[in-house]
Amino acid sequence: MPIPGETLQRQDIHNSQVPVVCRACEARHRGICGTLTPEQLTLLSRHASRQTFSPDQELIASGTSAHRHGAILSGVVKLTKLLGDGRQQIVGLQFAPDFLGRPFKRQSEVGAQAATDVKVCSFPKSTIEDLIRRSPDLEHRLHEQTLKELDEARDWMLTLGRKSASEKVASFLYLIATHIDPERADPTARFELPLKRADIADFLGLTIETVSRQLTKLRKAGIVEIENNRSVVVPDLERLRQAGASG
């Protein structure tokens, strides 16, 4: 259960310097915003704006100089790489309240598209970079996220390089199950798939057809239940984890 907004807001009530837009923000105390001082928040919010994107809409065009960075407020973002002939690979998924953008570099080498409906709070690259230079805490926070993303990328390299199709699909479902609803103690999970089949295929380095076949195989094995193509129930998370090959 998410913490009711009340407790979060009470903290800020005592600090009138916190910008109005931030006070009610879902991400106010998470992600990068959590480390900022009221003055820094003010500076940032002055240049910040909210945007929404619908599935498959581009947040950053690959190869384009992205002049804005941001934080995901809700939804799932896919990071993609393209080959000359159209082959595509999803190289990362990002969830709220992740930071979006690659600091200290002109060109982004990955594209970013909304996978689901997405809300972001974005600000100019230069604003956040200035802030980073002046706030070691913020850089540390971003460094931590980068390290986390690197760990995840390497986990996925193992999946891409060495797992079979059915292990890949199971690993994917397990990944989503553990990311959508971060804290859950019970062995069962229930969620909506944030990706359509084509995206899953691009994430796993497979074709749509193979993904589909492996899903029905997992369904027939009783490891997952799927309804309306998107709603998933996992009766036993541990069993799903094992289907993804024990690392």
Place this chain on the structure above:
Amino acid sequence: MPIPGETLQRQDIHNSQVPVVCRACEARHRGICGTLTPEQLTLLSRHASRQTFSPDQELIASGTSAHRHGAILSGVVKLTKLLGDGRQQIVGLQFAPDFLGRPFKRQSEVGAQAATDVKVCSFPKSTIEDLIRRSPDLEHRLHEQTLKELDEARDWMLTLGRKSASEKVASFLYLIATHIDPERADPTARFELPLKRADIADFLGLTIETVSRQLTKLRKAGIVEIENNRSVVVPDLERLRQAGASG
């Protein structure tokens, strides 16, 4: 052309505070050491020691609490991940003067083994972490390296997920050619492969046999020349790059 040692050393001659062991070090002005003040270098060097490793020797056992970090002085290090049943994937290659170790985390989730003969300068995890906390510059440098590694990991995910076997092998050769001898203007390259076939296979998510077959295919196509299994000549780097599929 590398800068002659003379100019490098002259800087230190005027600064007698720089530790003796560091003065003649190949990595003194590169990698993380480059940002450190003489005092910081002294602190670090007091706890530092040099080690050498031969091929396949473990620098860090996966899952083990690595209590030392370090810098690569020479050689190539492979970062590996293992699946329960023995399947292996190399998730990164590191060259001098890269930093070795994952800060701010108890457990390393990857193993590190020497690919070639390797020299490292290592120090206790806690020493460098203290230093990081006190030196924003150092954290920035490490953050930059982490970002670089993340970019590389994602590049490789595209290779693992979407390229054919022959494209994979070509991509690998191109990667090595451009990393072994970083600055080279001419279109031709000549180098020793730092990895044996089994390692290449683990890096590419293939089998030894497939790697071998694709290498002879590239050889017969005149894209590379190979002698003694390890010495490679690439007459036209651009052609090799294209054989790896234009991204």
Place this chain on the structure above:
DNA sequence: CGTCAGCTTGAAGGTGCTCAATAACCGTGG
């Protein structure tokens, strides 16, 4: 009710794997 996007299912084919034999390389010691 028709259309369109997304998903599933089937049959055929190819790429890369498995298993197995041969060949090249390298250090050691006769």
Place this chain on the structure above:
DNA sequence: CCACGGTTATTGAGCACCTTCAAGCTGACG
């Protein structure tokens, strides 16, 4: 110097898995 064993790499034949191509299905929305 060559013979030798061990490690590393190449090559071949058959097969499995995943892809390709093609058809049908489902649900949302006009």
